[in-house]
Amino acid sequence: xxxxxxxxxxxxxxxxxxxxxxxxxxxxxxxxxxxxxxxxxxxxxxxxxxxxxxxxxxxxxxxxxxxxxxxxxxxxxxxxxxxxxxxxxxxxxxxxxxxxxxxxxxxxxxxxxxxxxxxxxxxxxxxxxxxxxxxxxxxxxxxxxxxxxxxxxxxxxxxxxxxxxxxxxxxxxxxxxxxxxxxxxxxxxxxxxxxxxxxxxxxxxxxxxxxxxxxxxxxxxxxxxxxxxxxxxxxxxxxxxxxxxxxxxxxxxxxxxxxxxxxxxxxxxxx
Ligand SMILES: O=c1nc[nH]c2c1ncn2[C@H]1C[C@H](O)[C@@H](COP(=O)(O)OP(=O)(O)OP(=O)(O)O)O1
Ligand SMILES: [Mg+2]
Numbered sequence: 001x002x003x004x005x006x007x008x009x010x011x012x013x014x015x016x017x018x019x020x021x022x023x024x025x026x027x028x029x030x031x032x033x034x035x036x037x038x039x040x041x042x043x044x045x046x047x048x049x050x051x052x053x054x055x056x057x058x059x060x061x062x063x064x065x066x067x068x069x070x071x072x073x074x075x076x077x078x079x080x081x082x083x084x085x086x087x088x089x090x091x092x093x094x095x096x097x098x099x100x101x102x103x104x105x106x107x108x109x110x111x112x113x114x115x116x117x118x119x120x121x122x123x124x125x126x127x128x129x130x131x132x133x134x135x136x137x138x139x140x141x142x143x144x145x146x147x148x149x150x151x152x153x154x155x156x157x158x159x160x161x162x163x164x165x166x167x168x169x170x171x172x173x174x175x176x177x178x179x180x181x182x183x184x185x186x187x188x189x190x191x192x193x194x195x196x197x198x199x200x201x202x203x204x205x206x207x208x209x210x211x212x213x214x215x216x217x218x219x220x221x222x223x224x225x226x227x228x229x230x231x232x233x234x235x236x237x238x239x240x241x242x243x244x245x246x247x248x249x250x251x252x253x254x255x256x257x258x259x260x261x262x263x264x265x266x267x268x269x270x271x
Contacts, residue, residue, distance in 0.1 A: 003207050004030045006069040008061025010042055013156035014072060014192075021187050021196040026212045027204055032067065040064045045087070050074065051137045053087055054127035062129040068206065070199065074124035074191060076158045078106060078146065080113045086123075089158070103150065103158050110146060118145040120162065124191035126199040128206070136202050140194025142166070144178075152179030155186060164189055 009015050019031055043060040045053040050073045057071030075089030085092040085106065093101040110118060122142045129135050143165045150160035159179035166189040169175050178186050187193040197215060204211045 002028055002030045003209070004032050004067050005203065005207075006032045006034075006037065006061045006065045006067040008034060008057050008069050008071040010034060011156070014074075017183075017187070017190075017192055018070070018072060018196060020183060021193050022200065024187070025197065025200055025215060027200060028209055029203075029207075032065070034061075037065045045073065048087065050087055050123055050125035050139070051127070054125040054137060055129065055135060058127035058129040058135070062131060066131060068131060068203070069129050070203070071127050071129075072124055072192060072195070073127070074122065076106070076120055076122055076162065078110065078118075078120045080110050080117055080119075081106070099157050103161050106146070106158065107148065107161060111148070115145070120144060120146050122158075122162065122191040124195040126192075126195040128199055128203055130206055134206070136199065136206075138195050138198035138202070140191040140196075140198065142178075142189055142191040142194075147177060150179075151177045152181075154181065154183070155179045159186075 007015055007018050009018065015033055019033075022029065022031055040060065043056050045056060047053045047056060052073075054071050054073035057073065058069045061067075061069035061071060073087065075086050077083045077086050085102070089102065090097045091102075093105045121144070123139065124141075125137050125139045127135065127137045144163050145165075147161050147163060152160050155178050160177055162178050163175050164178055164181075167175060167181075167185075178190070201211045201215050203209075204215075
């Protein structure tokens with residue numbers, strides 16, 4: 001019998017990407033969205049890290065559905081802004097969570113930053129929470145730089161201002177934003193593609209499903225994975241997604257600061 005898994009996200013474009021990446025990997029799974037279960041209030045994303053917020057969303061999904069639940073917490077980390085907006089990406093311009101207003105604010109904030117200093121990374125953490133309470137996270141990143149105006153209409157969020165490093169320039173030497181890429185091109189290199197491809201073998205193992213060939217990964221590299229198993233078959237480019245993040249500086253920018261002391265020169269928002 002096909003097993004069901006909940007994808008606990010309220011963002012329909014993110015859900016489309018997640019469904020697409022999972023569907024590309026031949027797992028015998030029925031993916032259920034939040035629209036398919038009884039509604040519950042959006043949990044507050046009150047943590048300082050992508051890992052923390054992804055777990056909040058996946059736990060809430062599991063509690064309300066009883067199903068193994070996956071959630072993504074993701075964002076854009078801009079070097080010239082000390083790693084912000086990071087975990088605050090979706091609310092950067094305020095609680096309205098408006099993509100265009102958010103990206104316009106980032107563009108204004110780095111208006112005077114020259115091309116050579118406009119590096120940024122997208123980060124995605126996938127969390128899996130099982131009905132027995134066991135929890136797993138994986139992380140994926142995509143590096144690039146920011147344009148000074150929007151280009152392209154595909155994707156969502158900050159895609160129109162983000163130029164991924166991993167691409168071949170066109171005949172005129174021009175590089176594209178991730179909003180100008182096809183779905184397959186973006187999924188192959190994206191933070192979300194990497195984080196999902198890293199969590200699928202864990203999900204398969206937890207559900208007792210065969211792991212699709214191309215997805216076998218270094219067993220010891222996965223948090224919570226068995227130490228014994230087959231040789232890894234993932235390309236080296238996928239490996240960063242499986243490095244456990246314990247002890248690694250959070251790129252979300254919003255690191256816990258002592259009470260009353262703003263981190264990164266910006267007063268953290270109340271959770
Ligand atoms: O591939 C991406 N291309 C462009 N922008 C992206 C991407 N991935 C994340 N982002 C931005 C959008 C949003 O500003 C934030 C995610 O915020 P995040 O809280 O994880 O998602 P959300 O509130 O839209 O949906 P939900 O929390 O219900 O999953 O990062
Ligand atoms: Mg959110």
